[in-house]
Structures are given as structure tokens and as C-alpha cells.
Amino acid sequence: MRIHSGGPAIATPRNETRDKRRRILDAAVGVFAARGFYNARVSDIAREAGVADGTIYLYFKNKDDLLISLFEDRMEGIIAAFREKLTATDSARVRLRVFVETHLRMVADHPSLAEVLTVELRQSSKFMREYKAPKFQEYLGLLEEIVELGRQSGEFREDLDPRITKRVLFGALDEVSLYWVSTRRKPYSLERAAEEILSICASGVFSQQE
CATH class of the missing domain: 1.10.357.10 (Tetracycline Repressor, domain 2)
Structure with missing residues (x-):
């Protein structure tokens, strides 16, 4: 359950950062549920989110x-x-x-x-x-x-x-x-x-x- 605010967002670096973080979190839900936490790889989540593997580590330690x-x-x-x-x-x-x-x-x-x-x-x-x-x-x-x-x-x-x-x-x-x-x-x-x-x-x- 997630409350999303409506309306178009202005493209700013801060909004882009939040959008990437949101995409990573959303992708993680599907990957963790499908593969399990132990079997899920960071690369799987990155691929699902449409970002490079290294981008994950800009937002999360591991x-x-x-x-x-x-x-x-x-x-x-x-x-x-x-x-x-x-x-x-x-x-x-x-x-x-x-x-x-x-x-x-x-x-x-x-x-x-x-x-x-x-x-x-x-x-x-x-x-x-x-x-x-x-x-x-x-x-x-x-x-x-x-x-x-x-x-x-x-x-x-x-x-x-x-x-x-x-x-x-x-x-x-x-x-x-x-x-x-x-x-x-x-x-x-x-x-x-x-x-x-x-x-x-x-x-x-x-x-x-x-």
C-alpha cells in the first residue's frame, strides 16, 4: 500500500533522484517476492528498475x-x-x-x-x-x-x-x-x-x- 501524489512533476535533479530511488524500491518488491531475498541479486533489481548496477549503491549500501x-x-x-x-x-x-x-x-x-x-x-x-x-x-x-x-x-x-x-x-x-x-x-x-x-x-x- 503506497500513497502516490498526483500531478506532473517538474524535472529537477532532486525529483530525478527521488524518481530513481522510487523505481529501485518498486523493482525490489517484485524481485524479492519472485526470487526470494537470498537469491535476488542487485543486478536483477537494477535491470528491473532500468538503472545501472552501480546506481543502486548511490542510494543503498547493500x-x-x-x-x-x-x-x-x-x-x-x-x-x-x-x-x-x-x-x-x-x-x-x-x-x-x-x-x-x-x-x-x-x-x-x-x-x-x-x-x-x-x-x-x-x-x-x-x-x-x-x-x-x-x-x-x-x-x-x-x-x-x-x-x-x-x-x-x-x-x-x-x-x-x-x-x-x-x-x-x-x-x-x-x-x-x-x-x-x-x-x-x-x-x-x-x-x-x-x-x-x-x-x-x-x-x-x-x-x-x-
């Missing part, structure tokens, strides 16, 4: 840096889109539904990007061991805000720990997404998966006082 930059770039757009949708309601229950449905819809609508974000990122030891992933923490923060809102409003159980609950909820979304993108013959619809997750939330997360 393949790991490219993958991390791709993650940060795409997560920025995803978080902005989520925030816009979530602020349309004050209900924690509705916000949680919006979050779950939007997450899984993104996976269904952008399977190549979803494969990179759920599968290929785990193949980078640099990402898993060294990278702090501030954008991922911000994404989890959206879930934590929903849980805290629900506790305060009485919609969710008061004894929930938002720090733990956000990871439980994301874990469910991540596992469902990971299995779905990794399976050639899709075992279930993501719409059904969203309803199952929300049904579990109704039993374990939502307040039963209403």
Missing part, C-alpha cells in the same frame, strides 16, 4: 540496506493510511475491526509486497538482529492505542495489558498473512480470517458488561 529501506518506505504509507481510517470513529471495537480488515485487505490486494514484508524480511539477519524497526513499533503502537482506548471506554476488558495484547493481536494477523502468502492454493479467504480473529476478540478482549 542488499540488506535496500530491504530495510523498502520496509521503512512502505510502512510509512501504510501507517498514514491506517491512521486516516482509524480516526473516522471513536469506538475502540470499530477501530479494531478496521485495523484487522485493513491489514488483511492490504495482504490480499498487494500479495508481492505482503510476501516481502512477512516472509523475506525474516531472511535478512541484519534486519532480525540489528535493526530497531521504528516504523514497525509505530505500527504496533496503533494497536496499543486501540487497546488502551477500549480499556478506558469500557469496551475492552480493563485487566488487559496493552503492551502484550497488541503483540497477541499482531501475532494472529501475521501468522494468518504468512500462511496465506506462502501457500499457492489459498486455504481460506482473508475476509473469513478477519471474522475469525474478531470473533476470538469478542471472547477474549471485549468487555462482556454491555
Whole structure:
């Protein structure tokens, strides 16, 4: 999920630089998804982006840096889109539904990007061991805000720990997404998966006082 601004761009060196970087990132999504992170070569990405191999290194230190930059770039757009949708309601229950449905819809609508974000990122030891992933923490923060809102409003159980609950909820979304993108013959619809997750939330997360 990526928000692109419309309208013609004036040809300036800065715009040209941004355009090349964008082309490289867009090309990386397809190459990483098709070949896998380990098997993908910088030359493959350069060819797909229509740039020389050496041009990649003007923007990224190495393949790991490219993958991390791709993650940060795409997560920025995803978080902005989520925030816009979530602020349309004050209900924690509705916000949680919006979050779950939007997450899984993104996976269904952008399977190549979803494969990179759920599968290929785990193949980078640099990402898993060294990278702090501030954008991922911000994404989890959206879930934590929903849980805290629900506790305060009485919609969710008061004894929930938002720090733990956000990871439980994301874990469910991540596992469902990971299995779905990794399976050639899709075992279930993501719409059904969203309803199952929300049904579990109704039993374990939502307040039963209403």
C-alpha cells in the first residue's frame, strides 16, 4: 500500500533522484517476492528498475540496506493510511475491526509486497538482529492505542495489558498473512480470517458488561 501524489512533476535533479530511488524500491518488491531475498541479486533489481548496477549503491549500501529501506518506505504509507481510517470513529471495537480488515485487505490486494514484508524480511539477519524497526513499533503502537482506548471506554476488558495484547493481536494477523502468502492454493479467504480473529476478540478482549 503506497500513497502516490498526483500531478506532473517538474524535472529537477532532486525529483530525478527521488524518481530513481522510487523505481529501485518498486523493482525490489517484485524481485524479492519472485526470487526470494537470498537469491535476488542487485543486478536483477537494477535491470528491473532500468538503472545501472552501480546506481543502486548511490542510494543503498547493500542488499540488506535496500530491504530495510523498502520496509521503512512502505510502512510509512501504510501507517498514514491506517491512521486516516482509524480516526473516522471513536469506538475502540470499530477501530479494531478496521485495523484487522485493513491489514488483511492490504495482504490480499498487494500479495508481492505482503510476501516481502512477512516472509523475506525474516531472511535478512541484519534486519532480525540489528535493526530497531521504528516504523514497525509505530505500527504496533496503533494497536496499543486501540487497546488502551477500549480499556478506558469500557469496551475492552480493563485487566488487559496493552503492551502484550497488541503483540497477541499482531501475532494472529501475521501468522494468518504468512500462511496465506506462502501457500499457492489459498486455504481460506482473508475476509473469513478477519471474522475469525474478531470473533476470538469478542471472547477474549471485549468487555462482556454491555
